[in-house]
Amino acid sequence: MNHISESLFVGTAELEHTEMYLKAIWHIKEKEGQSKVSTIARMLNVRQPSVVQMLKKLDEKKLVVYNKSGVRLTQEGKDIGTSMMRNSRLLEVLMKDSLKMEIDEEMVCGIEHHMNEQFTDALCTMLKHPRKCPHDLAIPKGKCCENT
Template identity: 70%
Template sequence: MESAISRRKSDDEELFIGTAESEHVEMYLKAIWYIREKGEEVKVSSIAKLLNVTQPSVVQMLRKLDASKLVNYGKGSVALTDEGDRIGKQMIRNTRLLEVLMKDALKIEIDEEMVCGIEHHMKNIFTDALCTLLKHPRQCPHGHDIPRGRCCSNT
């Protein structure tokens, strides 16, 4: 039996729903990246405070991230793997570029809830195009550095 999706005409709008689990993982990697960026030691308590979750929840997620090879988690120590670092950095970059878009280009108040909803669905091609459109900003409106992307190599 043919599904409704396979019958969809090519000019119809396609709706995509991401998984909550992947967004949850990205939020943790982003938080770890952010804490490390500030020069602080990444601890269960600092992740819990930043994400407003319980420490046991953090421990549970760190074990999952460790099993997925996104972090190295051991006796009180948390470190991003190369892949975890890449994802965390991308989430930070997406967030900060969206903040620049809202404040400087669209001239609207930064809506962190909206930013958080969008950042998980941005592909690299979109992020690089946004960065180029915004003329490769170096800092977000909060004064934090925006990680550079491939599109920034010529600027």
């Protein structure tokens, strides 16, 4: 009998959900400076009450500071958001420049949550540490970029 040594990975939807919110807040801050519930809702295509509920959870987890004046990332939230943006922008460079294919944002979103720092740094190094994604937005630097 042939035993299968390969194992399957089941991701956690809750973790990916958290990462998407932190990525959205990070991205909005990069473009507009101030993250509002309405802007987050529009970007993630969810209703505002859902955003408020999630922001309260993220606040409890100390990933954001959420109050009447708006929302801002804590250092831990910012680190996760930065990592997610770095992953997605490097994947966009990989698709467009190396694989010569159209950028598939749904695929990028599916992959970015499963990249660890070692993989991301290896991808960045392979791509020769690009500073801009195909949308002409800055790619956050990683440890691998310190000597470039």
